[in-house]
Amino acid sequence: MKTGGVNKLSVASTSALVLTYVKSLYEEGLGRDYLAHIDFSQVKNLADELSRITPLFREALLLRKRMIRYLIKQLMIQHPRQQVCILAAGLDPLALQLTEYFPEQQLASIYEVDSANMREKQEIYAAISFHDERLHTLQADINNTHQLMSTLIDAGYDPQQPALIIFEGIIHYISEEQFLSIMRNFCSRTKANAVVMDYMVHAEGLPVNSTSKAEEMLDTMESYIGSRLQQFSRKKIQNLLTLLEADQLDIYDMQAAEYVLNGQNKIYRGERKGLLEIISFHI
Secondary structure, three states, rough: EEEOEEEEEEEEHHHHHHHHHHHHOOOOOOHHHHHEEEHHHHHHHHHHHHHHOHHHHHHHHHHHHHHHHHHHHEEEEHHEEEEEEEEEEOOOOOOHHHHHOOOOOOEEEEEEEEEOOOHHHHHHHHHHHOOOOOOEEEEEOOOHHHHHHHHHHHOOOOOOOOOOEEEEEHHHHHHHHEEEEEHHOOOOOOOEEEEEEEEEHHHHOOOOOHHHHHHHHHHHHHHHHOOOOOOHHHHHHHHHHOOOOOOOEEEEHHHHHHHHHOOOOOOOEEEEEEEEEEEEEEE
């Protein structure tokens, strides 16, 4: 199928899956133009199955993305002219949107890094006539920290300058040791670097009527990716951050995130806290 004179990128990945649920965030501007170049047919059946299990899956992903963008905005206001590193960026056009949201005096440079789809992503940028010298789209395996850091530095990243690290939708797929190894590359003596990330909590910690649906959803996702998804308690995440000597922790479950973003709770009320939590901290 052709769109705008170029082939649509047909992908089967968790990144594409998430984008199928959050298209409402990209209904105008460059984000809309970008998504028009992606063919989501390969993840449609999985998306339909997860929606059948629980419509909350879509709501949770929307809240996650909106809350992460909210925290990015707050951190950028506090510390303008930051570098932004989006690790395991996938197909998400967050970097593209940040260039729209923040002028040059607020945002120094953006580095989006992943081990796949980066060349195709650049082709889509070209197809929608997007060009911003602040954005660097880089191919590297974030679990190979030597490759990651050398790739970033070669592209202009300065470890001596403050940076905002976006670690969205990643920790579910890696070990605790890999997480610590990646984060230690961004630790600074003055705690100048901020991190925004999410993680999944243990399903058994949810209200009884939510546990079975959460476990069915996780089983479906694990069958799709072919491996286990990592889940955490809040205490476990706090312990990991203690090892990084992290400061200024702010943690939001889905109920808290919905309230911050909407000023009220319509979806997450009572004991309903959700399967995801979002956290920001300094290292």
